[in-house]
Amino acid sequence: MVKKKSKSHSRTAKRAGRERRSDENFCKSCGKRVDRRAYICPKCGVKQHDSSKPKSKKSRIAAALLAIFLGSFGVHKFYLDKPGWGLLYLCFFWTYIPGIIGFIEGIIYLTKSDKDFEHIYG
Numbered sequence: 001m002v003k004k005k006s007k008s009h010s011r012t013a014k015r016a017g018r019e020r021r022s023d024e025n026f027c028k029s030c031g032k033r034v035d036r037r038a039y040i041c042p043k044c045g046v047k048q049h050d051s052s053k054p055k056s057k058k059s060r061i062a063a064a065l066l067a068i069f070l071g072s073f074g075v076h077k078f079y080l081d082k083p084g085w086g087l088l089y090l091c092f093f094w095t096y097i098p099g100i101i102g103f104i105e106g107i108i109y110l111t112k113s114d115k116d117f118e119h120i121y122g
């Protein structure tokens with residue numbers, strides 16, 4: 001009984017040791033195991049770019065076109081990760097006001113530089 005228990009325990013321990021834990025990454029520079037959330041490797045001090053989540057880029061033109069053509073339904077707001085505003089637009093689309101605002105927003109998106117747009121909505 002006791003023998004069996006210890007055997008299975010050592011087997012699982014071996015398996016766990018081989019598996020790469022999901023909360024760990026390996027340093028690109030020295031290969032040392034570092035925490036996934038670590039910004040800098042504690043051993044060699046190299047920045048861990050992979051650990052930072054890449055910012056999702058939104059297309060300025062796509063948002064502008066959505067705002068101009070489907071602005072009254074708030075589609076551009078959903079596209080820009082503002083579902084609350086999107087729902088508000090959707091609720092009032094019959095008043096034509098969101099359509100007008102959406103059209104204006106579309107023009108604003110078009111007049112902004114990519115950098116400004118990314119800064120605000122990216």
Ligand SMILES: [Zn+2]
Binds near residue numbers: 028043046
């Ligand atoms: Zn390192």
